[in-house]
Amino acid sequence: MRESRIWRLVLGVQDTVIERVVFDEDADAVIVSVRPVARARHRCGLCRTRCARYDGGVGRRRWRSTDWGEVAVYLEAPAPRVSCREHAVVVAVPWARHGAGHTRSFDDTVTWMATQMSQSATRELMPIAWRTVGVIVARVWADTGMQRDRLAGLRRIGIDEVAYKKGHKYLTVVVDHDTGRLVWAAEGRDKATLHKFFDELGEERTSELTHISADGASWIAAVLVARCPEAVRCADPFHVVAWANQALDTVRRAAWNRLRNRAAS
Ligand SMILES: [Zn+2]
Structure with missing residues (x-):
């Protein structure tokens, strides 16, 4: 295995030439000088379409990569901007998303962690502010949405509401039961919110x-009756058990009252 390939694997980068790896005493970090391979140059940082160069951006800059053990690692390179027909002026480097101060692999790691642990735990482990976790997740989510159609091939879905901000705000969420993935979410819990999901899904799907x-x-x-009356509607087990427990409580209370009245008379 060639040395440059090992560096690329360790850094989790593609289409990238590793020019130099040095330890910067002042920054107390490993600095990896990089450049895009020829075929990856001048591609929009959002849609990866080849575009015309716009300008040199802010010049040479750094992107934080995931740490190597206890040592911070940065990629360093010029950050030229291109002019994309769809996305206007964007930074075009293969190792980082447009607008990001971190590498793609750093963003992906943080996003994965955010799905597995609390935002606070993610922040403790990764060298970022609490708010940045949300910014990174939003960036990766938008990027994933551009690369794949999350609503394609849906057959069996679940719709639910999730409370946040101590029950003051709600999200309506849609999951794909076949893959176990969250496929859609929006603020609110009302008919208008759910209609938006079906608008996005379209009649055919x-x-x-x-x-x-x-x-x-x-x-x-009400929305299901209007938008997709053909699908079989199922009650999810969590709610069925909750309803059964409520019914049991009612019966138990009635029996208790009956017995108490009988004992008193
Ligand atoms: Zn673009």
């Missing part, structure tokens, strides 16, 4: 849905 699970909320049921 909606007609391909076979099963939809949801809790018993009437606002969800």
Whole structure:
């Protein structure tokens, strides 16, 4: 294995030439000088389309990569900007997303961590501010959305609401039961919010849905009747068990009251 390939693997970069790896005493960090391979130059940092060069951007700059053990690592290179027809003026380097101060692999690592642990734990492990976790997740989410159609091939979905800000705000979320993935989320929990999901999905893909699970909320049921009456509606087990427990409590209370009255009379 060639040395440059090892560096690329360790740094998690593609289409990148490693020019030099040095330890910068002042920054107390490893600095890796890089440049894009020829075929990756002048590609839009968002859609990867080849574009005309716009300008040299801010000149030479650094992107933080994931640490090597206890040592901070930065990629360093010029950050030229290109003019993309769709995305206007954007930074065009293969190792980082447009607008990012971190490398793609750093962003991807933080995003994965955010799905596995709390935002605070992510911030403790990675050298970033608490707010940056959210910024990075949003950037990766937008990027993923551009590369793949999350709503393609949906057959069996679940619709639910999630509370946040101590129950003051809600998100409506849609999951794909076949892959276990979250495919859509939006602020709010009302008919208008859920209609937005079906607008995005479109009529043809909606007609391909076979099963939809949801809790018993009437606002969800009303939209399902209007938008996709053909799909089988299922109650998810969590709510079925909760309803059964509530019913059991009612019966238990009634029995208790009956017995108490009988004992008193
Ligand atoms: Zn573009």
